Structure formats: structure tokens, C-alpha cells
Amino acid sequence: MSKTALITGASSGIGAVYAQRLAARGHDLVLVARRAERLAELATELQQAHGISVRTIAADLSVETGMASIETVLRNEEIDLLVNNAGMGPIASTADLSDEAAAQTLALNVTALMRLTRAALPGMRARKTGAIVNVGSVMAFHAMPATSLYSATKAFVLTYSRAIQQEVQADGVLIQAVLPAGTITEFYDTAGVPIANFDQSAFMTAEQLVDAALAGFDRSEEVTLPSVHDLDLWNTYDTARQNLFGGTQNGSPAPRYQSA
Template sequence: MDHQEKRGTALITGASSGIGATYAALLARRGHDLLLVARDAGRLRALADRLRAEAGVMVDVLVADLTEAEGLAAVEHRVQSDSAIRMLVNNAGLGPTGPALASDLRQLDRMLALNVAALHRLALAAAQAFIGRGGGTLVNIASVVALNPGVFPPTYVASKAFVLALTESLAGETAGRGLRLQAVMPGLTRTEIFERAGHDANRLDPEMVMEAEEMVSAALVGLDQGELVTIPSLPDAGLWAALVAARQAMAPDLSRRHPAARYRLPA
């Protein structure tokens, strides 16, 4: 690591593998100290040892299951009480294992507990803490399925749509208060999520699967450029801008005293 000024501690959830571990490596290179959160103590500690040696930064670990009240409370407390933490990468999440109607509802409940409830709790805790500390960065990992809901199981799609809506709305509520926000929307990314779901990423169209390091590197460039929403594989940023503009164009007619004429019964 070059001798750049330390940028504060970045807390990364789901940090033991995949996108979370990649964020840890790339943020360490940027000079961030790290607090790594996941359930797998062995993998967390091995990653921490490696990053301390490679990047010369401080790396702490917090073993926690964010689907359990005790684990979530421990991470929330650390966010609120540790003034060195200036960045949260809300990455921990569960992917689908099959169609929603063929899935174990208890597993879908666990998905929502992690992808929605835990992410929401930590996002608000971090936003409050960072504003109180004079600034900070909140990165929420969403997914492009939020924009293309018909091609993925609905519970997972809905959970990622929540992440996008939360980030956009929170940006409006906290504007001008020193909080930097970003929703990252990856497409298919080569991580262990495929194996956990019983799939082989190598059987997918290779032109559609991005390597985790490329995805996270692009996301960090988007963060540097001040993007609220980053879609790493989208070549034309104007398409996202057009979608936002279309939503804004509808805004004046989303709440009216009477229904639109097309919904009125014949006289």
C-alpha cells in the first residue's frame, strides 16, 4: 500500500467471500481500515490476516449472524459506538434456490430477514451515526433484477427492489447532511451464491457473468463519480437517467383528487 492518508474504517457485511471479500481487498488498497462481518469465523480471520499483511491496514472481525437478533444488535451497536467507522458496505444477502412457490417459506423468511430487515436496520443506524460524525458513506448492494422482475424468483426480486427504493429515498431525506449514498446493482457475478443455490456459474453465458473484482472496481469508480445508482454493466448511463426522468414526469399525476378519465364509468 502506498502511504496514503487513512480514510476511516469500512464495515463490510457478508465479508467472508465473494463481493464482500472483494470490497474488503479493494478498500484496504485504498487505505481503509476494515471491520469484517460474517458468520464464518475461520474465513473471516484468514481474510483479515491476509489483508493486514498485504495492505498494512488494521483489520478487525465481528462474527455475527444478521438473521438473529443478537448478531444484528451487536453489529448495530458497533456502527453506532465506534467513531472510526465512516463507511458501511451493506452486502450480506441470500439468493434464491428455486421458484418461490416451490421454496421452503422459512428459507424465504430468512432471505427477507437478511436482505431487507437487517440491511434496513444497519442502513438507518449508519446514516444516523455518519451524519452525527460529520459525514460518511453508505453502500447498499442491490441487483439489476429490481429493474427486470420477470426473470428471477419474486421474493429475491422484491428484496432487491426494496434496497434500491430505500437508497433513493434515504438520499432525498438526508440531502445536504454529509451522507454519501450508493445503490450498487450488479448483474450475474461470479461468486459462491451459485454453488449455494445448486447451480454452476460455468454453465451460464460467459458474456453475462462478471468477475467479482471487475464488478466491485466499477462500483467504486461509480462511487468516486458521485453516482447514487451504479449499474456496472450498463454502457449508456443515459438509459438510467431516462428511466429516472420518466418517473419524475409521472410525479404530478400520481396523486389527484379524481381518477384519470380512463377509469371513469360510462354515464
């Protein structure tokens, strides 16, 4: 029986390529985004090319009704693979970012991803199979001006994914955090700084990004870093992270904070 994948943010960029690649692998699809016409065009193309079934749902995942509609699908239908890809990253200093953009970013990048993950998990655990791909960013471990909220939301995606992986690993469910670096999509136009302002020689295409992410998925990677060539850097960083937590904490303040 064919498997069904639900992809958020499937109307452009990385999400649209996930749809193409998963269709080519024979998955039936549920495609979610706000732009219904784009989803409909993609659905027609993929149905014709791959003979799969594709359903589209126009939903704004930054508002209650949109989140709730997709939660209902995930709770009531057998979705084998959830790709939490929809995201936004307005580029502005923290004080200059509008209240509306800040709230929308938090709702989409954090609340929607959290709610859809929680809606998908019970069925996957009960069936003892399934996977959730959470699209984060290398900004999860990088803090810089003008992207404070975006980086923080992506740090959430990474930590949330890794913790859940520990909860469900005995249930045959995979949680994969995919951390793209610069990727050529509409993301930067939406962010308010057109991609032409960046050195695109340091960017990969959405096709390269998704193909690398799926290679990691096929290896059951919990964290996939398509742009990081030297994996030792990540391993050193991650070992330091674990040692920082468990290595030297002993219940008393560090000597540098104790008065002489």
C-alpha cells in the same frame, strides 16, 4: 487519521473484493459474515499486505442476535463507511420456496440492511461525513419467475437508498446503491443453481464489479450500474419513473377507470 469501513458478507465474492480494495486505499476494516475462518484468513492477508487494522466479527445477519451485535458496533464506534453487501437469492418458484429460505432472505436482504443503515446514520449525520454502500441488483427493476422475492428485496434496497439519500444530502453523507448484474461468485451455488448452468460470458468478475462500483463511489454516484453500457436507458427509465409519480396524477381517477 485512517478511515474505518465495515463490510457485511466479506467472506467471499463481492464483499471480499471490497475488503481488498478498501484495504489498498488505507481503510481499517471490520469484516462481518458467518464463516469466521474465511474472515480470519482475509484479515491476516490484508493486515500483512497493507499494514491496516482488521477486526472480524462472525455474525448471522438473518437472526436477531447477529443483527443486534453489528448494530451495537455501528452505534458506538466511528464507522466512516458501511458496505451493506451480505445477501442471498434462492432460486425457486414462489410456491416452492421453503418458508425458512423465504424468511432468511427477507431478514438478510431487507431487515439487516435496514437496521444496519439506521444504526450507522446518526453518527454519520452528527459527524457530517460518511457513506453507506447498499449492494442491490439490476433485478431491482426486473421481475421474472423463480426470483420474485429476491427481486423484490433488491427493489427495496434501491428505493430505500434513494429516499435516504434525499434525507441526508445536506449532512455530507452519501448513500450509494450499487446494482450488479451477473457476477462470478459463490452466490449461484448458494442459490441452488450452480454458476456452471449460466452463460458466464455475460457475467463479470467480482473484481471488475467492485472496481466499477468504487469508480462510481468516487464520483459520488447515488445509483451505480456497472453492467449498463447505455446510460441513456437508465436516464429515460428514471425520468419516466418521476413523471409517473408527479406528471399526471390530479386527484381524480384516470378516465379509463370512470364509467361512461
